[in-house]
Amino acid sequence: MRSTNHTASDPIIQVTDLDFTYNGQRVLEDVNLEVGEGDFIAMIGPNGGGKTTLLKLMLGLLKPQRGRIRVMGEPAVRVSHHIGYVPQDVHINRRFPITALDVVLMGKLAPGKRWSANKAQDRRDAMDALDRIDMADLAQRRIGELSGGQRQRVFIARALVTRPRLLLLDEPTASIDSRGQTEFYQLLKRLNRDVTIVVVSHDLLVISTYVKSVACVNRRLHYHRQAEITGDMLETMYPCTVEEVCPVELVTHGHLPHRVLQHHEE
Numbered sequence: 001m002r003s004t005n006h007t008a009s010d011p012i013i014q015v016t017d018l019d020f021t022y023n024g025q026r027v028l029e030d031v032n033l034e035v036g037e038g039d040f041i042a043m044i045g046p047n048g049g050g051k052t053t054l055l056k057l058m059l060g061l062l063k064p065q066r067g068r069i070r071v072m073g074e075p076a077v078r079v080s081h082h083i084g085y086v087p088q089d090v091h092i093n094r095r096f097p098i099t100a101l102d103v104v105l106m107g108k109l110a111p112g113k114r115w116s117a118n119k120a121q122d123r124r125d126a127m128d129a130l131d132r133i134d135m136a137d138l139a140q141r142r143i144g145e146l147s148g149g150q151r152q153r154v155f156i157a158r159a160l161v162t163r164p165r166l167l168l169l170d171e172p173t174a175s176i177d178s179r180g181q182t183e184f185y186q187l188l189k190r191l192n193r194d195v196t197i198v199v200v201s202h203d204l205l206v207i208s209t210y211v212k213s214v215a216c217v218n219r220r221l222h223y224h225r226q227a228e229i230t231g232d233m234l235e236t237m238y239p240c241t242v243e244e245v246c247p248v249e250l251v252t253h254g255h256l257p258h259r260v261l262q263h264h265e266e
């Protein structure tokens with residue numbers, strides 16, 4: 001596999017003075033961000049705030065009109081084999097007779113990913129990726145017979161099959177119930193022992209328990225090196241009241257919103 005000159009102490013992602021515009025509409029402005037090796041960062045923010053766009057820039061799928069983005073010290077396209085990506089909408093026909101293992105093997109075929117001629121090794125790598133996400137028992141199960149949460153794990157295994165150093169996930173829990181969400185973030189926390197994670201999420205309650213840092217994206221970026229979501233941050237990011245963002249039951253569960261409440265009461 002091609003190596004980089006990047007060392008563990010360098011930021012794995014560095015975004016400098018970045019602007020991005022779609023057809024004359026600026027959606028990201030003056031964004032600066034450093035993601036360290038081993039970080040587990042949540043990108044939160046309102047609909048249309050630019051989170052997916054920023055992920056696509058990190059993947060090298062889009063180019064900024066101004067500023068610079070480096071992944072492992074290089075333009076992202078040069079290190080795509082070190083990046084695993086779980087997109088927001090994974091389109092897969094549930095009636096298609098394809099197993100979980102087949103889906104994971106597709107990760108070996110993705111553009112820019114290394115292709116090995118050794119099919120037996122590929123199967124071992126795919127089984128290993130399924131094992132990492134506790135899905136090895138379901139390797140031969142058809143994808144259409146899995147639950148939403150199980151399917152999402154398979155897509156993560158597909159992203160992990162090339163052993164990336166960086167895993168980017170775009171709203172991975174959108175089709176998972178709240179209990180499933182907790183299990184899902186526990187899984188990500190475990191994976192974070194070996195891989196740096198950036199996850200776009202609207203799960204404000206759950207994420208602060210698991211992530212190490214938070215970036216709020218609403219055209220501009222507000223980055224916190226600690227997993228602390230404050231009332232000020234929410235008020236800046238979300239065009240609605242604190243109660244709308246964090247209903248009372250979230251406050252009483254004692255996760256993140258007690259700080260929100262304090263700020264709100266001041």
Ligand SMILES: Nc1ncnc2c1ncn2[C@@H]1O[C@H](COP(=O)(O)OP(=O)(O)OP(=O)(O)O)[C@@H](O)[C@H]1O
Pocket residue numbers: 022023027045046047048049050051052053054
């Ligand atoms: N391909 C595109 N062409 C033109 N405009 C786009 C395109 N993709 C996104 N946009 C616009 O850019 C803005 C940011 O979109 P983006 O998908 O990055 O936001 P987001 O924060 O991920 O939103 P959500 O939470 O709803 O997924 C939105 O106004 C969106 O309409």
